[in-house]
Amino acid sequence: MFFLKCKQFFKSPVLVLATVLYFTWIIKKLLPGMIPEEGSVADAMTFPLVFIPVSFVFFMFFSYALFSREGKSKVNEVILTCRNGKVRSCFCDLCLILFINAFILLLFILFLGLQCDKALGSVQMDVLWFGIRCYLIHIILVNIFASLTGMAVSLIKNEIKAFAVMILLCCCFSQFFLESFYRLTGDHLDLQHMMDLFGLTTRMYHATADYDYIFSVESVDLQRILFWIFLVLTILAYHLLQRKKRFFASCCGAVTVLLLVLYMLPNGASYINIDMNAENISDAYDEEDRYYTTHTEQTGSLEHHESEEDFKITKYVADIHVNRILKADVEVYVDKPELETYMFSLRHEYRVTSVEDERGEQLNYRQEGDWITLQPEDAGKHSKFVFHYQGASKKFYSTSQAVRLPAYLAYLPFSGKRYLFLDFVQKYGEQDVSQVLYDGPLLEGPGYKTEYDITVDSSLKLYSNLPEIESNHFHGISDGVTLMANTFLNAEEISGVRVVHSKADPRYFLHNAETDDDMRKMWRSFIVENDLQGKTIFALGVVHGLDDNYRYFGEDHLVLMAPCTDQYQTFLKTGKHPYYEELTEEEILKDLEPLNNITE
């Protein structure tokens, strides 16, 4: 029957013409990328998203035309009298649509393969598989939803009404509708999140992608797309099935409700807010800025505060579970059991649920911002505390898709009360007005060597500066632990140094280098000049579309964006991170000299 349906399709001039035009448009758009001068895996992943709105409209109308033929030709009544005739007939038409989608997918894979070949020197299967997954979820599933919608609309017998419904649906799923709604709702994030259900065709293809973590809201996206698919399936099951239609419609309806509930869960909301709005692509950064600016407004500048550290941690034994949020059970061994008060620093996004002592007894604790205060009743008897906490940092993510936990981030409790952020005083001219502003996280880890035993429960392969004793289980002594994972992460040996980097990052190693070899030369010279043999370098590129200038210089590893000999040498000489390039008055005047000459 499928071949007869295909034959029927090829003899329908309007459908064939529409399909030819659609494919011509896709090929025309993809063609320049298929013969690339420069390749970019990340761009290849995100570029096909531009096709979503047009594909959505095309498949809805195409499917409507395909499925409404039966009604028009009056064959419908005979088909309905055949056992499961309507379902089988519709299934064959759907197969035709799936076949067209498979062809589109093939084009995208070809495009990705050619880009991948150019960017990485060869076509890599893991990149291709990831690409296929992304295309399937973000493009093909949306096309299937559009096709099912067209099929459902074909149940409306009046053509004018059917077209009106389809146009209305196209409007509801358009960028214009969502933007208008966002403007109307203002700050009501819950309402906006609810309306994000309609954001299937408005994936932010124009926003710079997160190269480590492309499609970071995959699970939420999947729930959203499947919600719509099952909603339409419920309608179709009720109208198309002849037997047990109530049962199947109820099943589909139940799945629809379940998916809606999952979508509306708070975690889903926060993820989608990061990713779905162009303005919020840097939301993670802004949120941190807002949090710490408020903090400094309340506490004053860091200049007036000193970190307090009365004890050190001798050992960490951590079980970290990584999924939609991070959940950790961390045993902390302290060197001074006699203290009455212990202060720890843990990033404020991780909420402590309980703290126990070595006997498993619950301890009272107070968590305020980045600080946790423990005042055990039987002071002087505790050498170990067990922290249970969970949470998600938007900027330093740790999900089932990617992990980015650098050593300078307090994802494990650091000893003492520490200011985990930098601030600076902004002075305005000669007036005596100043403002304390947040200036990024403190790029220092615990600051002393400690034994770590860390197990990460994740399907991802984790990379760390610590030796891996078994899969995702790290053990060793270090002054800080970095944990990184994502689909594209790869470790490469350059001049005796293990360099961990993302294959998908087009700017990986690209600073001041035109070719791959140039880049490796630059790194080689950086490694040799700074005598880095035996260390690990996490060469991380762009996150959330913003240049991440945060570097970490640990004893056994470095977290960098690009080779930075000057800063590293300054760190080695001073023992401090060169946060700002502090210029003397003479240097400023020297910089301004050419400008002054022109003015004269």
Place this chain on the structure above:
Amino acid sequence: MIEIKHLCKNFGRKKVLKNINCELSEGIYGLLGPNGSGKTTLLRCLTNLYPLTSGEIWINGISSKRGSKLRIGYLPQFFGLYKELTVKDSMRLFCNLKKVKGSDEKEIIEECLEAVNMSQYQDVSGRKLSGGMIRRVGIAQALIHEPKLVLFDEPTAGLDPEERMHFKKVISQLGKKETVLISTHIVEDIEASCDRVIVMNHGEICCVLSCKELVGIAEGKVYACKKGDEQQIPGKYFIEKQYEEDGEIYYRILTNEACEVLTPVSPVLEDGYMCVIKEI
């Protein structure tokens, strides 16, 4: 054997079928009734196209609620073909839908098309066929899977006299082994081929009779009278049709009241049917 028990079908508040009770065994049945009497609805209920409001249809001892596997051939009142497909391809599609074995497909298609005199149009696309030709393909598709129950809804509408004769031959062959139900308002079709006639009116079965019995109902009730003389008939009468004879206009009248202006006429099936419908 098909048993229809207390079948009711409502569309909203409108009661279209009211307590239908009937038994159909092998043979050809004519379903007669005026427009809106519920003929098409009854056929659609038999094909499971419409869910029943109440009552049951038993096919060979199995309730239709439990899903009878009886092969039903059905020609709807408004049948069409895919314009893009040829007659042969359309028939292949129907074979597929009706689960005809692939190996038998070619032979059966040829047989069925031959039966309706459409063999020479096998490669003609649906858009080039006339209404009558489409109707013939419709008859062929209803027979393609050797059905045990065949339901024809207005099968001869749009067929020329020659094709009507051809159709009557086909169904008379079919009626020897299977149950055939022909819904029509063309009484001549029934007269020539049906064993029994079911007369429906206002959603109810008025009677199930043989053709002879139905004709018998009109015995002594059919008269001819000159135009204008009908006003002298003392009781209730119904003018069936008007015709011209020897330059004079006559009416064919159904009535129970004989009088001198009326000339008795031999009844035909249509007279019996009209007597039932008009309750004369």
